[in-house]
Amino acid sequence: QTPLWLDCDTGHDDALAILLAGHSPEVRLLGISTVFGNASLKHTTYNTRAILQAIDRTDVPVYEGAQKPLLRDPLHAPAIHGESGLDGTTCLPEPIVPVMKDMSAIDAMYVSLSSEPVGTPWLVATGSLTNVATLFKRHPDLASHLGGLSIMGGAVGGNFTSAPMGRVLGKGLRFGNHTATAEFNIYCDPEAAQSVFGNPVLAVKTVLVPLDLSHQFLATRAVQMGLLFGIGTPAHREPTSAAASPIRRLYFEILTFFAGSYAEVFGMTEGPPVHDPLAVAAAVRPDLFHCNVAGRKGPYEEERFQVSVVTEGEHGSSSDILNGPSQCGRTLIQPLPYGLPGTKVPRGCETQVLW
Numbered sequence: 001q002t003p004l005w006l007d008c009d010t011g012h013d014d015a016l017a018i019l020l021a022g023h024s025p026e027v028r029l030l031g032i033s034t035v036f037g038n039a040s041l042k043h044t045t046y047n048t049r050a051i052l053q054a055i056d057r058t059d060v061p062v063y064e065g066a067q068k069p070l071l072r073d074p075l076h077a078p079a080i081h082g083e084s085g086l087d088g089t090t091c092l093p094e095p096i097v098p099v100m101k102d103m104s105a106i107d108a109m110y111v112s113l114s115s116e117p118v119g120t121p122w123l124v125a126t127g128s129l130t131n132v133a134t135l136f137k138r139h140p141d142l143a144s145h146l147g148g149l150s151i152m153g154g155a156v157g158g159n160f161t162s163a164p165m166g167r168v169l170g171k172g173l174r175f176g177n178h179t180a181t182a183e184f185n186i187y188c189d190p191e192a193a194q195s196v197f198g199n200p201v202l203a204v205k206t207v208l209v210p211l212d213l214s215h216q217f218l219a220t221r222a223v224q225m226g227l228l229f230g231i232g233t234p235a236h237r238e239p240t241s242a243a244a245s246p247i248r249r250l251y252f253e254i255l256t257f258f259a260g261s262y263a264e265v266f267g268m269t270e271g272p273p274v275h276d277p278l279a280v281a282a283a284v285r286p287d288l289f290h291c292n293v294a295g296r297k298g299p300y301e302e303e304r305f306q307v308s309v310v311t312e313g314e315h316g317s318s319s320d321i322l323n324g325p326s327q328c329g330r331t332l333i334q335p336l337p338y339g340l341p342g343t344k345v346p347r348g349c350e351t352q353v354l355w
């Protein structure tokens with residue numbers, strides 16, 4: 001089992017990451033830290049505790065992390081996740097377990113990860129990178145101790161002429177999901193992201209799961225139905241959710257709401273991408289993912305990149321900025337010559353294995 005700490009901003013797909021980390025036989029979930037992002041910190045922490053309650057993992061300690069970025073004002077994503085960050089379900093239980101207050105989230109992450117044998121623990125981040133950046137600034141020795149860091153974030157299609165996200169997102173040539181070029185998690189705190197990707201000890205242990213990969217995993221209606229009644233439910237069978245267990249109903253409602261947001265905001269009617277659980281999967285099942293060296297599939301270890309983040313340009317949530325030319329929050333990836341150490345950016349995966 002891989003000892004794993006999850007840092008998240010619990011919205012709809014983070015809830016799936018918690019389910020995977022909390023019940024995968026390959027994972028020993030050490031703890032969860034929360035960060036602002038999909039909603040305010042108060043909401044993301046509440047959602048995290050409620051999801052742990054729902055999946056019967058109230059033994060996992062929850063720590064509350066950053067409520068705002070290192071240098072900027074916080075941004076949230078109500079158009080995708082609703083005001084609470086986890087709108088659209090009536091099945092969320094009232095969480096009983098309190099938030100841990102014995103130490104700060106940053107110290108808890110450090111104590112927990114550094115107590116594991118060297119080279120074994122993984123940190124998985126599925127929200128803004130504020131907590132992660134602060135952790136390695138305050139405890140630089142942890143970088144060499146970690147087994148790996150897996151991050152859901154970034155959009156790299158536009159660094160290549162084919163710009164695959166343009167087609168997938170259905171909005172001309174845009175390849176970001178927040179601005180035309182920036183993915184939401186990275187955009188939320190670009191300085192934090194740049195400090196994580198710019199740390200050379202960390203960079204070689206980092207796996208980046210960008211939109212280019214996560215948009216290959218769409219929770220189609222068949223997948224949503226599979227959550228309710230089990231994989232293989234015929235897609236034409238409309239669910240009567242009363243027959244399903246509470247946890248199945250909860251995740252069905254979560255995916256149904258998420259699907260509605262993606263249909264409305266991005267015109268993606270085939271189903272929403274399930275970004276965040278992929279970062280957990282990339283940490284513990286690297287064999288499921290592949291890179292694309294010279295047009296050939298290979299283990300994602302084989303292809304390495306130097307990743308950086310644009311921190312200049314206008315930043316904010318006004319529609320002028322979001323639809324404007326600012327490149328702030330864009331992830332740039334530079335392929336490195338074979339054998340040189342750098343960050344792994346898998347861009348392919350055996351989807352049928354994961355579902």
Ligand code: BDR
Pocket residue numbers: 011012013014038077080126127152177183184185275276
């Ligand atoms: C990321 O942004 C958030 O809305 C999701 O939870 C995911 O982590 C996708 O860009």
Ligand code: CA
Pocket residue numbers: 008009010011013014038126127276
């Ligand atoms: Ca997230």
